Amino acid sequence: METQFYDRLSNDLTQLLENGVNYDVSIEVGEEDANIYKVHSIILQSRSIYFKKKFDEIIFNDDRVKVLKLPNISVKVFDVIIKYIYGGKFSMEKLKNSVIFDLLIASNELELDELVKHLQTHLIDNCSSWLRLKFSQIYRTSYQVKNLEIIQDFCNDIIAKYPNTIFESENFHSLPEGALISILKRDDLQLEESLIWENIIEWGKAKNPTLPTKLDKWTSEHFSSLKETLKECLPHIRFFNISGEDVVKKIYPYQQILNQQLFLDINSKFITPSKPISSVVLPPRNILNTTRNESTPFSSNIITNEHALEISSWIDKKETPYIENNPYVFKLLVRGSRDGFDVKTIYNLCDKVTKTVIILKLEGTGEILGGYNPREWNNDQNKWKYTENCFAFSLKTAKMKNSILSRVVKNFGYAICNSPWDSTLRFGNVLHLKANLKTKKKCFCVVSTTYSKPIRSDELVSPKVHKPSDVSREFLFSVEEYEVFKILTRNNLK
Incomplete structure (x- = not known):
């Protein structure tokens, strides 16, 4: 022995x-x-x-x-x-997560394979929330540095389930080609093929900054440059799973970057579906209809499940956003297109209701603004509501790369304006809703000291005014759609 x-x-x-x-x-x-x-x-x-x-x-x-x-x-x-x-x-006792990640990168550089494997496993098992918080940086690094396959697999699994994590990231255009291709290869990527195509085109354009902004200004050389950039990505697009309408709208304008036979076969599929084609037909992606609602069963015409998770993390004041397993259910109370667009409708249908989120999709810009009120709404009195836990926000979209959170930071007695008699609803001055949200164009955002920051870009936010009627017309907006949700914890769904 x-x-x-x-x-x-x-x-x-x-x-x-x-x-x-x-x-x-x-x-x-x-x-x-x-x-x-x-x-x-x-x-x-x-x-x-x-x-x-x-x-x-x-x-x-x-x-x-x-x-x-x-x-x-x-x-x-x-x-x-x-x-x-x-x-x-x-x-690793008392080491910050960022230091542990630096430790991983250094261990990899020094070819300490045992340590590299151990650190990757530790980060995934014990620091997954931090990895998600720094997702874009971690994912990009995992492809820039060799031997981080465990981290790569962890990231790819998240992207497959929540593709907007990377596609709507401000760092998407700098994503390494190898990382992008690994995403495109996934059969379980939960994104419509036409949206995948749009993202690939935008990624390719970003790699060619000299391309004209307007497509009608492009020459054959411009299309050739984009084709060369995307040559390794295009074989992984499931062209034959894109609808005819989207083919005409999204593929036709870029037909010059496709192989001629492939483009002919795409057309043939819609004209004579039974006719054999020579191009490779990739299988459709395994889109799970329940994926969006697994962790947050709610019905919205405006926000996604990722948006709901982000709002829930703000409600709980989490520094690290929820990625899955939402602790709340969003119960739809009001929808403009169903119930009416007057602010009084919100007061009538949400009377005596606490813990509500108002979501607005703005006309013309597609911005998504909103606010959370932990206090109840009242349809029988005009009054300011005191709260330290409300907030206003704008959510990330294809055009808005990052969400903005604006919490009430002082003058808590003027955090929420409950004013049904004059059809007004306000989160301080940071978000002011008035009258018929769709037809009157009387809503606006004003520079506010009560809330931490504006929720729109500076050029869209009015300077301080003495009264609402003084707000210039250029800062006024109307709403395409709005929704109000009651926030319920999962163990109290009544």
Whole structure:
């Protein structure tokens, strides 16, 4: 029977590191205030191929010491790594998630495969919320750096289920080609093929910033440039699962980037469906009709499940947004196209109802604005409502790349204006709703000190005014559709 004394071995080697006796390598870590580590080449070479290759390249100085500089690795990260190399012990206690991720990148650079696998698994098992919060950055890095397949798979699973996580990200256009192709290959990507096509076109255009903005200005050379950019992506588009209407509307304008035979076959499919074609026909994606509503069963003509999850995270004041398993159900109370667009309708149908979210889709711009009121609405009195927990917002869309959250931060007694007698509903001045939302065009947003920030871009927000009638017409808007939801916790659905 073999007896193993690993603890003693680990402690002795760690002591050797701390003493620096007989060291033959000096490693300078960090840029400013670099820290010097006196280490032993024989130990580092035996533990890492990276160090073996590096030390073979470096010659001894006059003191018989080899000097290696690692300016891109922080002292905090390297301190953990070098203790692992010597003692085989590894502690992430009290390390921030961002430092653990930096630790992963550094371990990968130093070819510490055991550590790379361990750190990826740790991040997914224990820091998944943080990974989702930093999703775009993490996903992009996982494809820029080799050997992060575990992180890649985790990200791809999220994208397949919630594609807007990446397609509506402000960093989508900078997504590496390999990452984009890995998404396109997914049979379970939960996005209509015509929308996938639109996103691919926009990604390709971003890679060719000199292309004219207007398509009617494009020459054959412009189409050739886009075709070359997208040549590895196009084979993964399921063209034969796009409706005829979308083919005419979205594919025809870019027909020059398609192989001629493919374009003929796409046309043939709609003209003579039974006629054989020579192009490869990829199977349809496995779109799950229940996916959008699995975690939040609600019916909305304006917002998606991802939007609902984001609003729920704001209600709970979560720094990390919910990605799935919404703790709330959105119960539809009012819809403009069904119940009427006058603000008085909201008061009548939501009388004495607490915890409501109002969602507005603006006419013309497609912006989605709204607000959350934890207090009840009253249809029989005009009064200001005191609350510290309400907020207004705008939600990300194809045109609006990031959502905006504006919480009430002071003057809490003027957070919500409940004013049914003059058909007015206000979240301070940050969102002012008036009269018939669809026909009167009397709604607006004003610069407010009660709320943390404007929920529209600066040019669409009115400066402060003495009274609502002083707001200039250029800042007024009407509503294409609106909805009001009661927010219910899942254990109290009555």
